[in-house]
Amino acid sequence: MPTTLADFQKVEQYLTDHQNDFIETLKTFLRIESVSADSKFIPEIKRGAEFVEKQLTSAGLETKIYETAGHPIVYGSWLKAEGAPTVMVYGHYDVQPADPYDLWKTPPFDPDIREGHIYARGATDDKGQMMTHVNSVASWLKVVGSLPVNVKFVIEGEEEVGSDNLDKFLSEHQEMLQCDVAVVSDTSQFAPGVPAITYALRGITACELKLTGPGQDLHSGLFGGSVANPANIIARLVASLHNAEGQVQIPGFYDDVLPLSEQERNGFANLPFDEPALFKALGVSEGYGEAGFTTLERRWARPTCDVNGIWSGYQGEGPKTIVPSIAGVKISCRLVPNQDPEKINSSLESFLRELCPASVDFQYKQYHSCGGLVFDTDSGWMKSAGIAIEHAFGVSPVFIREGGSIPVVSTFKEILGVDTLLLGWGQSTDNLHSPNERFSLEGYRQGTLASARLWQELANL
Amino acid sequence: MPTTLADFQKVEQYLTDHQNDFIETLKTFLRIESVSADSKFIPEIKRGAEFVEKQLTSAGLETKIYETAGHPIVYGSWLKAEGAPTVMVYGHYDVQPADPYDLWKTPPFDPDIREGHIYARGATDDKGQMMTHVNSVASWLKVVGSLPVNVKFVIEGEEEVGSDNLDKFLSEHQEMLQCDVAVVSDTSQFAPGVPAITYALRGITACELKLTGPGQDLHSGLFGGSVANPANIIARLVASLHNAEGQVQIPGFYDDVLPLSEQERNGFANLPFDEPALFKALGVSEGYGEAGFTTLERRWARPTCDVNGIWSGYQGEGPKTIVPSIAGVKISCRLVPNQDPEKINSSLESFLRELCPASVDFQYKQYHSCGGLVFDTDSGWMKSAGIAIEHAFGVSPVFIREGGSIPVVSTFKEILGVDTLLLGWGQSTDNLHSPNERFSLEGYRQGTLASARLWQELANL
Structure with a gap:
């Protein structure tokens, strides 16, 4: 009954x-x-x-x-x-x-x-x-x-x-x-x-990239300027991920993104969202991100490409004048519905690989994805x-x-x-x-x- | 006598x-x-x-x-x-x-x-x-x-x-x-x-730059895309230091450089320099650097801008999906005669500072210089x-x-x-x-x- x-x-x-x-x-x-x-x-x-x-x-x-x-x-x-x-x-x-x-x-x-x-x-x-x-x-x-x-x-x-x-x-x-x-x-x-x-x-896809230049750290005076510095190169690769408007430059990145409906955007806009309070809690003076979208849209409904970690060379106190041998970076993209994580990850790999000079060894490891x-x-x-x-x-x-x-x-x-x-x-x-x-x-x-x-x-x- | x-x-x-x-x-x-x-x-x-x-x-x-x-x-x-x-x-x-x-x-x-x-x-x-x-x-x-x-x-x-x-x-x-x-x-x-x-x-001038974004590492899902990621920003700053021809983009960088005379260039070119043997010893397949100059010219007589170390966020095994709070980089420029180390260092600082978004704290420390x-x-x-x-x-x-x-x-x-x-x-x-x-x-x-x-x-x- x-x-x-x-x-x-x-x-x-x-x-x-x-x-x-x-x-x-x-x-x-x-x-x-x-x-x-x-x-x-x-x-x-x-x-x-x-x-x-x-x-x-x-x-x-x-x-x-x-x-x-x-x-x-x-x-x-x-x-x-x-x-x-x-x-x-x-x-x-x-x-x-x-x-x-x-x-x-x-x-x-x-x-x-x-x-x-x-x-x-x-x-x-x-x-x-x-x-x-x-x-x-x-x-x-x-x-x-x-x-x-x-x-x-x-x-x-x-x-x-x-x-x-x-x-x-x-x-x-x-x-x-x-x-x-x-x-x-x-x-x-x-x-x-x-x-x-x-x-x-949002979904996610992530990777780790390791670049190897010279076989060991080199004296930056004796050799600097004549060999590719993997730390400079990795910075260039990472910088290439966004344009000045904060849009991700991985080819095809936005192809499958379902656009937000006007109804959804209005819904977000009408939420009692205290943006200044959030930024204060996060310790930032203002938001930053893809042009043309609000903070809630950026957080909830737009895909991203963030560095989660980066490392190379000397990180201790004071100067050490070397050309590092190795540089690494962990990158993750938050994805929105309809983006294919595997496709994005492969495109990310190709994009970075193409930007990498021939004299730098490129090792790319794909992490777990979810749509x-x-x-x-x-x-x-x-x-x-x-x-x-x-x-x-x-x-x-x-x-x-x-x-x-x-x-x-x-x-x-x-x-x-x-x-x-x-x-x-x-x-x-x-x-x-x-x-x-x-x-x-x-x-x-x-x-x-x-x-x-x-x-x-x-x-x- | x-x-x-x-x-x-x-x-x-x-x-x-x-x-x-x-x-x-x-x-x-x-x-x-x-x-x-x-x-x-x-x-x-x-x-x-x-x-x-x-x-x-x-x-x-x-x-x-x-x-x-x-x-x-x-x-x-x-x-x-x-x-x-x-x-x-x-x-x-x-x-x-x-x-x-x-x-x-x-x-x-x-x-x-x-x-x-x-x-x-x-x-x-x-x-x-x-x-x-x-x-x-x-x-x-x-x-x-x-x-x-x-x-x-x-x-x-x-x-x-x-x-x-x-x-x-x-x-x-x-x-x-x-x-x-x-x-x-x-x-x-x-x-x-x-x-x-x-x-x-060559002379040298060097610095350490520390960028601070959010007050602590943030969840990249909850906040990624809506706040400036200091690791992405530092990569952009570093990438801006060179153009595609390997020329340093710090304003005024080359202004005071004494050009190599033809006599010097010929002198270098006539040295019994075994370039393949050097690259083999360094573990690189080929040279890399400022367009229009030979390896010896790049090593001896051209100024450089190398990252000596860079760090941000998570550097351990596997993925960790954060927006890091802090990113740091050590940069050194090898200088050639007539460049003023203090002037170059100040110009480097201004150049990087201008590229840094307002919501990211910029801390620059100048290291010892020598001409x-x-x-x-x-x-x-x-x-x-x-x-x-x-x-x-x-x-x-x-x-x-x-x-x-x-x-x-x-x-x-x-x-x-x-x-x-x-x-x-x-x-x-x-x-x-x-x-x-x-x-x-x-x-x-x-x-x-x-x-x-x-x-x-x-x-x-």
């Missing part, structure tokens, strides 16, 4: 009554030091996976912990909503290292509540955000005895170290993981009081999410893009063929990856409520 | 008869581990200074060891050639560190003679070369009882660590050090069998040296330039107002500053003979 809005209202009451219990559960979760980057935390990673499995089991899901070559993946499902859509919830129980510990006001693994926030490593990224969906599912099953939709939880333990074993898991269990849409809460609201649905992500994604903001999934968020937050969400890449979202599209709803309950000021990470209790409450409503809305599709 | 060529012939015979004694003396000198860079060798530095003083005293000079804030300077003079020119002989008794010891075929401070060479740290740089003048002076005074000219020896112990205390010594003892010309044997012959007089040196020098190859000093070398080596010397800078030669010009005769008896293949440093016994013999003849020739001026 399908669930109804009246059922949801009972769930909503239950959520209100049990908010403190959800906070206590989250605190227990946050005490687990599930740092994925450092092998000394492996027992805590195991505890993290077991904690998640226990929560899902208690909620009423069938669960299994899948071992991988790295950290385990927790899987849980409830599939009794016959004829209703199936939703995959993705999250991660691992956290960033907490160093430097001495910059934390309270210990990172001893959650502290102050000024309406819970402070701990993983509070927002991603334990707190992920738990909103565990809470909502548990409440539906507790109060109503069933869920409006089928759910499949995939909660991994390697998100902070590159999700190395997730793709293999998804590929090997494609049938088990069949679903209609994915939900991920690992992003942020646009601003306090401005909830958001993220409908596009940009944009989802249809008029889809039923989006509309359902919009209603759920408006109910929980009291305002309609804004539609935003994200400048970063979330490779798992590409993987869901490629392997499972589904769109992802990126529903962030946190704030960009929550110090994720930094000391004093936090998550607002109100965001936790609203996120749980929105999640509970989302299941009901998705059932109507 | 002035000395005569007949006197010189007696000296020449004495040199022939006593060559083995000179080799033994040099071996004793080379056993002293007078490494100036490492304070654990300070007792050996002291022994080095005392050894030199003893040699000069034995030769018949009045001597004194001058203490400095660093290592001592040995001074010796013989000033009884009334009416004759006064010649300053400069050299250094300190040596480069001998590391890595395990690459030496025989221990660096246990001189070994094989295949016509003496192998030891300091053999050519500069103990062996400097001793040719001590030997010649000693022989004249022994055989003839007087010298054709007045001589002043200044032998320092900090050449390999920047001669920090030499300028002060020269300034404070200007009257004592008055002379007509200086002689330095610390360079090389052009090639085996091709003795050379070096008549020009290029060219001496008149038609001077009496040069002619005298030519005759002396031709007598000792059996062929006329070629006139060459040197791409590096020897700051003490500038100092002699600035403080004492004199030209320097740069008479190298070594070879560029003598492994100076490297393991298995050596000096050919024939070069030692010929250099000593040339020195002895030089005094007689200079007396005729």
